[in-house]
Amino acid sequence: MTGGAIRVSEIFGPTIQGEGTLIGEPTVFVRTGGCDYRCGWCDTLHAVDPTFRDTWRPMTAEAILARVRDLSGGRPLVVSLSGGNPAIQPLGELIALGRGEGYRFALETQGSIPRDWFAALDTLVLSPKPPSSGMAPDWQAFEACLAAAGAAPRTVMKIVVFDAADYRFAREAAARHPQLAVFLQPGNLVTGKASPDEAADLEALAARMRWLVETVIADGWFAARVLPQLHVLLWGNRRGV
Numbered sequence: 001m002t003g004g005a006i007r008v009s010e011i012f013g014p015t016i017q018g019e020g021t022l023i024g025e026p027t028v029f030v031r032t033g034g035c036d037y038r039c040g041w042c043d044t045l046h047a048v049d050p051t052f053r054d055t056w057r058p059m060t061a062e063a064i065l066a067r068v069r070d071l072s073g074g075r076p077l078v079v080s081l082s083g084g085n086p087a088i089q090p091l092g093e094l095i096a097l098g099r100g101e102g103y104r105f106a107l108e109t110q111g112s113i114p115r116d117w118f119a120a121l122d123t124l125v126l127s128p129k130p131p132s133s134g135m136a137p138d139w140q141a142f143e144a145c146l147a148a149a150g151a152a153p154r155t156v157m158k159i160v161v162f163d164a165a166d167y168r169f170a171r172e173a174a175a176r177h178p179q180l181a182v183f184l185q186p187g188n189l190v191t192g193k194a195s196p197d198e199a200a201d202l203e204a205l206a207a208r209m210r211w212l213v214e215t216v217i218a219d220g221w222f223a224a225r226v227l228p229q230l231h232v233l234l235w236g237n238r239r240g241v
């Protein structure tokens with residue numbers, strides 16, 4: 001891979017953003033390959049597990065933007081950079097080129113790797129990982145991500161909640177960073193296949209979402225917003241939607 005190459009797992013859309021602060025917005029997704037974490041419940045193992053490495057392609061920023069242009073018919077919209085951990089990749093040039101054409105950029109990351117080009121984003125979604133993931137958040141790196149972004153992008157937190165311990169973690173994370181809007185997302189238990197294509201367990205998701213809403217309300221945490229993964233409700237665990 002050359003210095004400026006970006007490792008891409010998949011580019012798809014337009015679809016709607018299914019999660020968090022931009023929910024419902026028409027979006028093209030650029031999913032990079034490779035992650036420094038390995039969450040037990042990751043729903044995107046095909047962009048994480050190195051056994052999928054030969055499906056990841058090195059692409060230049062120009063080639064990615066050309067694909068985004070193709071998919072969007074040249075009409076600017078939101079481009080969501082996700083992964084894997086997109087912060088591993090050199091995305092500054094793609095963001096600069098795309099913004100020059102009117103595209104807006106959002107990026108989803110766990111907050112483990114700060115980059116100076118975070119400041120060029122429109123939206124930064126930081127998703128620190130709760131206990132159920134099996135990963136421990138690195139708060140120093142998380143704070144370095146906030147500092148790198150500065151005041152330019154809208155930075156929010158999106159925290160996956162499976163259980164009461166995750167909920168307590170979310171409260172603590174929010175207390176550490178009271179300036180950030182918080183989105184709570186009920187966890188979706190994928191069945192462990194590396195690239196799940198099966199229907200989601202909608203009953204279990206609804207039950208977890210009800211529990212989470214009841215918990216937030218009983219707790220009086222009125223600054224939190226609770227949202228499902230809309231794309232999972234509509235299309236299950238299918239890829240590319």
Ligand SMILES: C[S@@+](CC[C@H](N)C(=O)[O-])C[C@H]1O[C@@H](n2cnc3c(N)ncnc32)[C@H](O)[C@@H]1O
Nearest residue numbers: 041042043044083084085108109110127187188
């Ligand atoms: C696949 S990750 C990729 C970006 C980055 N690595 C991260 O974790 O933020 C995108 C979002 O999906 C969430 N996510 C992953 N697996 C999930 C699951 N099983 N249920 C609910 N959300 C999940 C992550 O927490 C993150 O907010």
Ligand SMILES: Nc1nc2[nH]cc(C(=O)O)c2c(=O)[nH]1
Nearest residue numbers: 015016017018019082231241
């Ligand atoms: N529609 C849709 N919305 C999403 N929001 C976050 C996604 C992701 O996997 O990062 C995602 C995704 O894969 N599809």
Ligand code: SF4
Nearest residue numbers: 035037038039042084
């Ligand atoms: S940090 Fe994100 S992409 Fe990486 S394993 Fe966890 S959920 Fe999956």
Ligand SMILES: [Mg+2]
Nearest residue numbers: 043044082229
């Ligand atoms: Mg996903």
